[in-house]
Amino acid sequence: AQTVTQSQPEMSVQEAETVTLSCTYDTSESDYYLFWYKQPPSRQMILVIRQEAYKQQNATENRFSVNFQKAAKSFSLKISDSQLGDAAMYFCAYRGNAGNMLTFGGGTRLMVKP
Amino acid sequence: EPEVTQTPSHQVTQMGQEVILRCVPISNHLYFYWYRQILGQKVEFLVSFYNNEISEKSEIFDDQFSVERPDGSNFTLKIRSTKLEDSAMYFCASSERSGSYQPQHFGDGTRLSIL
Numbered sequence: 001a002q003t004v005t006q007s008q009p010e011m012s013v014q015e016a017e018t019v020t021l022s023c024t025y026d027t028s029e030s031d032y033y034l035f036w037y038k039q040p041p042s043r044q045m046i047l048v049i050r051q052e053a054y055k056q057q058n059a060t061e062n063r064f065s066v067n068f069q070k071a072a073k074s075f076s077l078k079i080s081d082s083q084l085g086d087a088a089m090y091f092c093a094y095r096g097n098a099g100n101m102l103t104f105g106g107g108t109r110l111m112v113k114p
Numbered sequence: 115e116p117e118v119t120q121t122p123s124h125q126v127t128q129m130g131q132e133v134i135l136r137c138v139p140i141s142n143h144l145y146f147y148w149y150r151q152i153l154g155q156k157v158e159f160l161v162s163f164y165n166n167e168i169s170e171k172s173e174i175f176d177d178q179f180s181v182e183r184p185d186g187s188n189f190t191l192k193i194r195s196t197k198l199e200d201s202a203m204y205f206c207a208s209s210e211r212s213g214s215y216q217p218q219h220f221g222d223g224t225r226l227s228i229l
Contacts, residue, residue: 044220
Protein backbone atom coordinates (compact mmCIF):
# COMPACT_ATOMS: atom_id res chain seq x y z
CA ALA A 1 0.00 0.00 0.00
CA GLN A 2 1.11 3.51 -0.70
CA THR A 3 1.99 5.84 2.13
CA VAL A 4 2.60 9.58 2.15
CA THR A 5 4.61 11.30 4.86
CA GLN A 6 4.85 14.97 5.68
CA SER A 7 7.51 15.29 8.34
CA GLN A 8 6.81 18.92 9.25
CA PRO A 9 3.60 19.32 11.28
CA GLU A 10 4.13 23.11 11.35
CA MET A 11 6.18 25.62 9.45
CA SER A 12 6.39 29.37 9.58
CA VAL A 13 7.68 31.87 7.08
CA GLN A 14 8.10 35.61 6.97
CA GLU A 15 5.93 37.42 4.48
CA ALA A 16 7.71 37.77 1.10
CA GLU A 17 10.16 35.00 1.96
CA THR A 18 10.37 31.50 0.48
CA VAL A 19 9.39 28.31 2.26
CA THR A 20 9.65 24.66 1.30
CA LEU A 21 7.28 21.99 2.56
CA SER A 22 8.49 18.43 2.34
CA CYS A 23 6.68 15.27 1.32
CA THR A 24 7.91 11.75 0.81
CA TYR A 25 5.97 8.76 -0.35
CA ASP A 26 6.35 5.06 -0.71
CA THR A 27 5.11 3.14 -3.73
CA SER A 28 6.02 0.22 -5.92
CA GLU A 29 4.31 1.76 -8.94
CA SER A 30 6.29 3.47 -11.68
CA ASP A 31 3.47 5.63 -12.98
CA TYR A 32 1.50 7.80 -10.60
CA TYR A 33 0.46 11.36 -9.83
CA LEU A 34 1.24 13.70 -6.99
CA PHE A 35 -0.73 16.66 -5.72
CA TRP A 36 -0.47 19.46 -3.22
CA TYR A 37 -3.73 20.69 -1.72
CA LYS A 38 -4.20 23.80 0.40
CA GLN A 39 -6.84 23.94 3.11
CA PRO A 40 -7.41 27.46 4.46
CA PRO A 41 -9.26 27.95 7.73
CA SER A 42 -12.55 28.00 5.76
CA ARG A 43 -11.91 24.24 5.36
CA GLN A 44 -12.30 23.64 1.61
CA MET A 45 -9.28 21.87 0.13
CA ILE A 46 -8.05 23.54 -3.03
CA LEU A 47 -5.66 22.02 -5.53
CA VAL A 48 -2.41 23.98 -5.63
CA ILE A 49 -0.25 22.02 -8.03
CA ARG A 50 0.10 18.54 -9.53
CA GLN A 51 2.87 16.46 -11.04
CA GLU A 52 2.88 13.42 -13.28
CA ALA A 53 5.58 10.97 -12.29
CA TYR A 54 6.66 10.30 -15.86
CA LYS A 55 7.46 13.98 -16.40
CA GLN A 56 10.95 14.97 -15.36
CA GLN A 57 10.21 18.66 -15.47
CA ASN A 58 9.04 20.10 -12.18
CA ALA A 59 5.57 21.62 -12.20
CA THR A 60 5.17 25.35 -11.60
CA GLU A 61 2.07 27.42 -10.91
CA ASN A 62 2.91 31.09 -10.38
CA ARG A 63 4.57 31.36 -6.96
CA PHE A 64 4.23 27.61 -6.32
CA SER A 65 6.68 25.08 -7.63
CA VAL A 66 7.65 21.53 -6.79
CA ASN A 67 10.91 19.68 -6.52
CA PHE A 68 10.08 16.17 -7.68
CA GLN A 69 12.80 13.61 -7.04
CA LYS A 70 11.42 10.31 -8.32
CA ALA A 71 14.34 8.14 -7.23
CA ALA A 72 14.19 9.56 -3.74
CA LYS A 73 10.35 9.48 -3.73
CA SER A 74 10.28 13.07 -2.67
CA PHE A 75 7.83 15.79 -3.70
CA SER A 76 8.43 19.10 -1.95
CA LEU A 77 6.45 22.29 -2.44
CA LYS A 78 8.19 25.65 -2.66
CA ILE A 79 6.22 28.81 -2.06
CA SER A 80 8.00 31.94 -3.19
CA ASP A 81 7.18 35.48 -2.09
CA SER A 82 4.92 34.15 0.67
CA GLN A 83 1.72 36.06 1.29
CA LEU A 84 -0.56 36.21 4.33
CA GLY A 85 -3.19 34.37 2.30
CA ASP A 86 -0.87 31.39 1.97
CA ALA A 87 -1.43 30.54 5.63
CA ALA A 88 -3.22 27.19 5.62
CA MET A 89 -2.86 23.46 6.05
CA TYR A 90 -1.03 21.92 3.11
CA PHE A 91 -1.61 18.30 2.17
CA CYS A 92 0.51 16.22 -0.12
CA ALA A 93 -1.44 13.47 -1.92
CA TYR A 94 -0.64 10.46 -4.09
CA ARG A 95 -2.75 8.82 -6.72
CA GLY A 96 -1.80 5.63 -8.53
CA ASN A 97 -2.29 4.99 -12.19
CA ALA A 98 -5.30 2.77 -11.63
CA GLY A 99 -8.27 4.01 -9.65
CA ASN A 100 -9.08 7.43 -8.31
CA MET A 101 -8.25 7.09 -4.65
CA LEU A 102 -6.09 9.83 -3.15
CA THR A 103 -3.70 8.91 -0.36
CA PHE A 104 -2.91 11.91 1.82
CA GLY A 105 -0.06 12.88 4.04
CA GLY A 106 -0.71 14.16 7.53
CA GLY A 107 -0.50 17.80 6.52
CA THR A 108 1.74 20.76 7.34
CA ARG A 109 0.32 23.86 8.96
CA LEU A 110 1.95 26.91 7.39
CA MET A 111 1.95 30.18 9.28
CA VAL A 112 2.92 33.39 7.54
CA LYS A 113 4.28 36.20 9.71
CA PRO A 114 3.73 39.79 8.63
CA GLU B 115 -16.25 29.24 -9.90
CA PRO B 116 -18.41 26.16 -9.33
CA GLU B 117 -18.03 24.49 -5.96
CA VAL B 118 -18.89 21.28 -4.21
CA THR B 119 -21.35 22.04 -1.42
CA GLN B 120 -21.98 19.94 1.66
CA THR B 121 -24.76 20.04 4.20
CA PRO B 122 -24.97 20.26 7.12
CA SER B 123 -21.71 21.84 8.20
CA HIS B 124 -22.04 20.18 11.59
CA GLN B 125 -24.13 17.15 12.53
CA VAL B 126 -24.56 15.86 16.07
CA THR B 127 -26.08 12.40 16.41
CA GLN B 128 -26.65 9.88 19.16
CA MET B 129 -24.68 6.65 18.92
CA GLY B 130 -26.66 3.97 17.13
CA GLN B 131 -28.66 6.41 15.07
CA GLU B 132 -28.57 6.66 11.31
CA VAL B 133 -27.08 9.74 9.72
CA ILE B 134 -27.11 11.02 6.15
CA LEU B 135 -24.52 13.48 4.94
CA ARG B 136 -25.37 15.37 1.79
CA CYS B 137 -23.26 16.73 -1.03
CA VAL B 138 -23.99 18.55 -4.25
CA PRO B 139 -21.08 17.91 -6.64
CA ILE B 140 -20.12 20.28 -9.43
CA SER B 141 -22.80 19.95 -12.07
CA ASN B 142 -20.84 18.54 -15.02
CA HIS B 143 -18.78 16.18 -12.89
CA LEU B 144 -19.28 12.46 -13.22
CA TYR B 145 -17.12 10.99 -10.45
CA PHE B 146 -17.86 11.41 -6.80
CA TYR B 147 -15.93 10.60 -3.65
CA TRP B 148 -16.15 10.58 0.11
CA TYR B 149 -13.19 11.01 2.42
CA ARG B 150 -13.03 11.40 6.16
CA GLN B 151 -10.58 12.91 8.61
CA ILE B 152 -10.66 11.87 12.24
CA LEU B 153 -9.36 14.65 14.45
CA GLY B 154 -5.58 14.67 14.44
CA GLN B 155 -5.30 11.99 11.77
CA LYS B 156 -4.85 11.85 8.02
CA VAL B 157 -7.56 12.36 5.45
CA GLU B 158 -8.68 8.86 4.44
CA PHE B 159 -10.44 7.68 1.31
CA LEU B 160 -13.80 5.99 1.81
CA VAL B 161 -15.42 5.43 -1.57
CA SER B 162 -15.68 6.52 -5.17
CA PHE B 163 -18.86 6.42 -7.23
CA TYR B 164 -19.52 6.54 -10.95
CA ASN B 165 -22.49 5.77 -13.15
CA ASN B 166 -24.65 4.98 -10.14
CA GLU B 167 -22.37 2.39 -8.66
CA ILE B 168 -19.38 2.15 -6.37
CA SER B 169 -16.17 1.99 -8.38
CA GLU B 170 -13.71 1.75 -5.52
CA LYS B 171 -13.90 1.54 -1.73
CA SER B 172 -11.55 1.28 1.20
CA GLU B 173 -11.55 -1.11 4.13
CA ILE B 174 -13.19 1.60 6.22
CA PHE B 175 -16.27 1.52 4.00
CA ASP B 176 -17.97 -1.48 5.55
CA ASP B 177 -21.62 -2.58 5.58
CA GLN B 178 -22.54 0.31 7.86
CA PHE B 179 -21.83 2.76 5.06
CA SER B 180 -23.71 3.33 1.83
CA VAL B 181 -23.75 5.95 -0.87
CA GLU B 182 -26.45 7.06 -3.21
CA ARG B 183 -27.17 9.60 -5.89
CA PRO B 184 -30.91 9.84 -5.34
CA ASP B 185 -31.91 12.58 -7.74
CA GLY B 186 -29.16 13.37 -10.22
CA SER B 187 -27.75 16.29 -8.24
CA ASN B 188 -27.25 15.13 -4.65
CA PHE B 189 -24.70 12.57 -3.55
CA THR B 190 -25.24 11.15 -0.08
CA LEU B 191 -23.30 9.14 2.45
CA LYS B 192 -25.36 7.16 4.92
CA ILE B 193 -24.05 5.61 8.11
CA ARG B 194 -26.62 3.10 9.32
CA SER B 195 -25.81 2.72 12.99
CA THR B 196 -23.28 5.29 14.09
CA LYS B 197 -20.46 4.51 16.47
CA LEU B 198 -18.33 6.86 18.54
CA GLU B 199 -15.39 6.24 16.21
CA ASP B 200 -17.38 7.59 13.28
CA SER B 201 -16.86 11.08 14.69
CA ALA B 202 -14.83 12.87 12.03
CA MET B 203 -14.88 15.50 9.32
CA TYR B 204 -16.38 14.03 6.16
CA PHE B 205 -15.37 15.51 2.83
CA CYS B 206 -17.17 15.06 -0.43
CA ALA B 207 -15.30 15.53 -3.71
CA SER B 208 -16.04 15.32 -7.40
CA SER B 209 -14.09 15.20 -10.62
CA GLU B 210 -15.07 15.75 -14.20
CA ARG B 211 -13.59 12.56 -15.54
CA SER B 212 -11.62 9.60 -14.39
CA GLY B 213 -7.90 9.40 -14.90
CA SER B 214 -5.25 9.96 -12.34
CA TYR B 215 -4.39 13.49 -13.47
CA GLN B 216 -7.94 14.72 -13.02
CA PRO B 217 -8.16 16.97 -9.97
CA GLN B 218 -10.73 16.23 -7.34
CA HIS B 219 -12.65 19.25 -6.10
CA PHE B 220 -13.52 19.15 -2.43
CA GLY B 221 -16.36 20.54 -0.38
CA ASP B 222 -16.03 22.32 2.96
CA GLY B 223 -16.80 19.15 4.85
CA THR B 224 -19.37 18.07 7.41
CA ARG B 225 -18.23 17.67 10.98
CA LEU B 226 -19.96 14.62 12.41
CA SER B 227 -20.05 14.33 16.19
CA ILE B 228 -21.36 11.10 17.69
CA LEU B 229 -22.49 11.31 21.33
